Amino acid sequence: QKEVEQNSGPLSVPEGAIASLNCTYSDRGSQSFFWYRQYSGKSPELIMFIYSNGDKEDGRFTAQLNKASQYVSLLIRDSQPSDSATYLCAVHTGGGNKLTFGTGTQLKVEL
């Protein structure tokens, strides 16, 4: 079983819709969870992080964490074509601030 799993996609949503990206992780001791966005040919950039169960909202983005189910998700409201990118879920596991990444979900927002 992979440590951090994401559906590779592509996930296609129409402009203005809600995009829902999901991530599961295997290490129950994981404490912090990150969502990065990566445009083609660019470096990953942080969207948001979450470490408490429940929802965390930042603008059009909402991260949801359920530690009992070992599940973290990212909702993007009012999706825009500029949101088209690969979204990487990362889990803070172990010491040394080690991040374990999922393989990413490619999101396509269509006009």
Next chain:
Amino acid sequence: DTAVSQTPKYLVTQMGNDKSIKCEQNLGHDTMYWYKQDSKKFLKIMFSYNNKELIINETVPNRFSPKSPDKAHLNLHINSLELGDSAVYFCASSQGTSGGAVHTQYFGPGTRLTVL
């Protein structure tokens, strides 16, 4: 005013050669990382240094040797390059590594290494 910078951006070389990638951060962070992103976009940590001390060393061939002359710089030297080393290498930095706080990692622009 680039936060995390890497040089070179592209590196094309022959098998068997030795090459280095340089990374610098001006964020005042004390922890730096090297990641490898393969052709399937899987991003995996290789090394991490905190205040010039190696703290993460994943299962990486010993042909890869990181060097941190100071906490603002982390270089990656690769000996005897192989075809499988072709990837994008990202440097990252963060403020701290522990203490229960969330230490966000900021990535550099990446170095695309192609081994022929």
